[in-house]
Amino acid sequence: MGSSIIKSSCGTGGAYEELPEGLEKELMPKHVAVIMDGNRRWAKSRGLPVQLGHIAGRRAMKQLTRNCKKFGVQVLTVFAFSTENWIRPKEEVNFLMNLFEEVIRSDMEELIQNDVRVSVVGNVGGLRPSLQSLISSSSERSKDNKGMDMVTALNYSGRHDITEATKQIARKVKDGVLGSVEDIDETLIEKHLQTNVIEESSYRNPDLLIRTSGELRLSNFMLWQSAYTELIFVDKLFPDFNEGDLVEALTLFQKRQRRYGGHKY
Amino acid sequence: MAKQSSNRATQVIEAVGSFLRRCIGSILSAGPIPKHIAFIMDGNRRYAKKQNLEEGAGHRFGYSTLMNMLKYCYELDVKYVTIYAFSIENFKRRPEEVQSTMQLIQEKIEGLIEKESIVNRYGVRVHFIGNLKLLSKPVQLAAERAMNATWHNSKAVLSICIAYTSTDEIVNAVEESCKEKQKGNEKLLDEIGEGPLIDVADVEKHMYMAVAPDPDIIIRTSGETRLSNFLLWQSARSLLYSPGVLWPEIGFWHLVRAVLDFQKNYAYTEKKSKES
Numbered sequence: 277m278g279s280s281i282i283k284s285s286c287g288t289g290g291a292y293e294e295l296p297e298g299l300e301k302e303l304m305p306k307h308v309a310v311i312m313d314g315n316r317r318w319a320k321s322r323g324l325p326v327q328l329g330h331i332a333g334r335r336a337m338k339q340l341t342r343n344c345k346k347f348g349v350q351v352l353t354v355f356a357f358s359t360e361n362w363i364r365p366k367e368e369v370n371f372l373m374n375l376f377e378e379v380i381r382s383d384m385e386e387l388i389q390n391d392v393r394v395s396v397v398g399n400v401g402g403l404r405p406s407l408q409s410l411i412s413s414s415s416e417r418s419k420d421n422k423g424m425d426m427v428t429a430l431n432y433s434g435r436h437d438i439t440e441a442t443k444q445i446a447r448k449v450k451d452g453v454l455g456s457v458e459d460i461d462e463t464l465i466e467k468h469l470q471t472n473v474i475e476e477s478s479y480r481n482p483d484l485l486i487r488t489s490g491e492l493r494l495s496n497f498m499l500w501q502s503a504y505t506e507l508i509f510v511d512k513l514f515p516d517f518n519e520g521d522l523v524e525a526l527t528l529f530q531k532r533q534r535r536y537g538g539h540k541y
Numbered sequence: 542m543a544k545q546s547s548n549r550a551t552q553v554i555e556a557v558g559s560f561l562r563r564c565i566g567s568i569l570s571a572g573p574i575p576k577h578i579a580f581i582m583d584g585n586r587r588y589a590k591k592q593n594l595e596e597g598a599g600h601r602f603g604y605s606t607l608m609n610m611l612k613y614c615y616e617l618d619v620k621y622v623t624i625y626a627f628s629i630e631n632f633k634r635r636p637e638e639v640q641s642t643m644q645l646i647q648e649k650i651e652g653l654i655e656k657e658s659i660v661n662r663y664g665v666r667v668h669f670i671g672n673l674k675l676l677s678k679p680v681q682l683a684a685e686r687a688m689n690a691t692w693h694n695s696k697a698v699l700s701i702c703i704a705y706t707s708t709d710e711i712v713n714a715v716e717e718s719c720k721e722k723q724k725g726n727e728k729l730l731d732e733i734g735e736g737p738l739i740d741v742a743d744v745e746k747h748m749y750m751a752v753a754p755d756p757d758i759i760i761r762t763s764g765e766t767r768l769s770n771f772l773l774w775q776s777a778r779s780l781l782y783s784p785g786v787l788w789p790e791i792g793f794w795h796l797v798r799a800v801l802d803f804q805k806n807y808a809y810t811e812k813k814s815k816e817s
Binding site for chain 1: 706709718766768774776777
C-alpha cells in the first residue's frame with residue numbers, strides 16, 4: 277500500500293523530513309507502543325513452523341522502528357515477550373531467546389549507531405545470563421544517544437511493573453527515605469515504574485497503543501501507563517504490518533486528537 | 542421519566558420484548574456467559590446536544606438506559622456489573638455541571654433502594670467504589686444507606702465507580718500494602734533480602750474492586766477506545782468492545798454482540814492455551 281510523501285516545511289529538519297500526506301507534525305504521538313501479535317498465526321496460516329513467523333515478525337519490527345524514527349516518534353515501545361509467554365513450548369521459547377540475542381547483536385546495534393537509545397523493560401533478571409549481558413551492554417552504550425528511545429518489553433507484565441514499584445516504595449518507607457505511607461501518590465508510583473528508563477517524563481506514557489492480529493485486549497501490557505492511551509486495534513497479523521498500516525493508525529490517532537484538542541479524560 | 546406501565550399496549554410490547562430477550566438469552570447460554578461486564582457510559586452530553594436538549598437531560602436519558610442495560614445483564618445471568626459513574630477527573634468540569642450531576646447521582650442512589658427497583662428485583666448487592674471522601678456528605682450518606690440496604694442481597698453485584706480513578710485505586714492499594722507490611726510480624730524481607738515481601742496478590746487484595754473478579758468485557762460507548770483511567774489493573778485480560786453509539790443509544794443488541802464476541806474469543810483463548 278503506497279503512501280505519497282510530501283516534504284513538510286519544517287524549520288528544524290531532521291526527524292520530520294518525510295511525513296506522508298495527511299499527517300500533521302503537531303499531532304504526532306510522542307510515544308507509540310505496539311503489541312506485536314500474530315507471528316504464530318501468520319506461520320500456521322502458511323503451513324510454516326512458528327519460528328518462521330517470528331523471523332517474519334522481526335523483519336516487520338525493523339521496518340516499524342525505521343518508520344517511527346522517520347516520522348518523528350520520540351519513544352517506541354514494543355511488547356516482545358510477556359511473563360505469560362513462558363508456558364509456550366520449550367523449543368519455541370528457546371528459539372525466541374536466541375532470536376532476541378541475535379536482534380540485540382545486529383538490529384539494535386544498527387539503531388545504536390543511528391543515535392537511538394536502546395533499553396529493555398521487564399524482569400530482565402529472569403532471562404538467561406547471555407541475554408542479560410547483551411541487554412545491559414547495549415543500554416549502557418546507547419544511554420547518551422539523543423535520538424528516538426527504543427524500548428523493548430521482555431519478560432514484562434504490567435501488574436509486576438506496578439508491584440515492583442510498590443516493593444521499592446515500601447523499602448524506602450521502611451528505610452526512612454520516604455516520610456510516611458501517606459506520602460505515596462501517583463507521581464511517586466510513576467517514578468518507580470520501569471518506564472522511568474525514558475528520560476523525558478512527559479514521554480513515559482504511550483499516547484498511542486497499536487495491537488495487531490485483531491485481539492481486543494491489553495494482555496497485561498503497561499496497564500498504569502495506558503490510562504489515557506488511544507487504543508487502536510488492527511486486524512492484520514504483525515508480520516504483515518507495514519508502513520501503510522502505521523500511517524493509517526497514525527491518521528486515525530490524529531483525527532481523534534483533533535476532536536479533543538488535547539483534553540483527554 | 543414517567544413510568545410507562547399504565548399503558549396497556551406498552552405492557553404488551555414490554556412482555557413481547559422480554560420474551561424475545563429470554564429466547565435469545567437461552568441461545569446465548571449454550572456458550573459461556575461472561576461473569577463480569579463493565580461499562581464506561583460515555584456520550585450523555587453529546588446525546589443531549591444531538592437531541593437539542595438541555596445539558597442535564599442527557600444524564601437522565603443515560604440513567605434510564607443504564608437501568609435497561611442492568612436488566613438485560615442480570616436477565617442473561619451476568620453476575621457482576623460495574624459502571625464508571627463519575628471520575629475524579631470529572632470534578633474539573635464546570636461547578637454547575639458537577640453539582641447537577643451530583644444531585645442526579647444522589648437522587649438515583651436513593652431510587653436504587655426503593656422497593657420496586659431493579660436492585661431488589663434481581664437481588665443485587667451494591668458497592669460504591671472510589672475515593673468516597675471526595676464526595677459531598679449527602680451523597681456519601683446516600684451511598685452508605687444503599688450499601689447497607691443491599692448488603693444481604695446475594696444473587697448479583699453492582700459496583701458503582703464514583704470519585705474513582707484506577708490510578709487512585711492503585712495508590713490506595715499500594716499504601717495499604719505498605720501499611721500492612723509495616724505492621725505485620727511476618728518475614729519483612731524477600732528471599733534476596735532486598736525489600737518487603739509484597740507480591741501481586743498483596744496489592745490486589747487491597748483494591749476497592751476486590752469485591753468482584755476481573756471484568757470479562759469492558760464496553761465503552763461513543764466509539765472512544767481509551768480506558769480513561771478505569772479498571773486499568775483489572776483490565777489485563779478483558780475483551781475491549783467499543784460500539785460507536787452514544788451511551789443513551791445503546792441497547793440489548795449491543796450486549797448480545799459483546800457476548801458473542803466474548804464467546805468467540807473464549808473459544809480462541811481456550812484453544813491457544815491448550816496448544817501451548
